[in-house]
Amino acid sequence: MAGKKxxxxxxxxxxxxxxxxxxxxKISSKFKxxxxxxxxxxxxxxxxxxxxxxxxxxNDVFVDIFNFLWIIFGFIAIAxxxxxxxxxxxxxxxx
Numbered sequence: 799m800a801g802k803k804x805x806x807x808x809x810x811x812x813x814x815x816x817x818x819x820x821x822x823x824k825i826s827s828k829f830k831x832x833x834x835x836x837x838x839x840x841x842x843x844x845x846x847x848x849x850x851x852x853x854x855x856x857n858d859v860f861v862d863i864f865n866f867l868w869i870i871f872g873f874i875a876i877a878x879x880x881x882x883x884x885x886x887x888x889x890x891x892x893x
Contacts, residue, residue, distance in 0.1 A: 831885050845871035855865035 848871055852864035 834878055834882045841871050841875040845875050
């Protein structure tokens with residue numbers, strides 16, 4: 799009986815349910831696409847509002863502020879447009 803070895807039993811943990819890599823990529827790309835699109839719409843609207851207020855305002859201080867805001871929001875909107883185009887082309891390349 800001295801020659802009998804004890805067998806070591808490893809404890810098994812329940813397997814976690816994991817999403818497949820393909821499904822997980824689709825979910826994250828839809829989320830990114832939606833966030834970028836929502837931000838693009840937001841900054842386009844802010845840019846248009848700033849431009850309208852730039853045209854309507856008569857005080858020189860307000861004209862300068864709204865002109866600056868119009869330019870900044872316009873550049874941010876262009877950046878989100880480029881990000882949206884990149885995501886769109888990446889989606890096309892994956893197929």
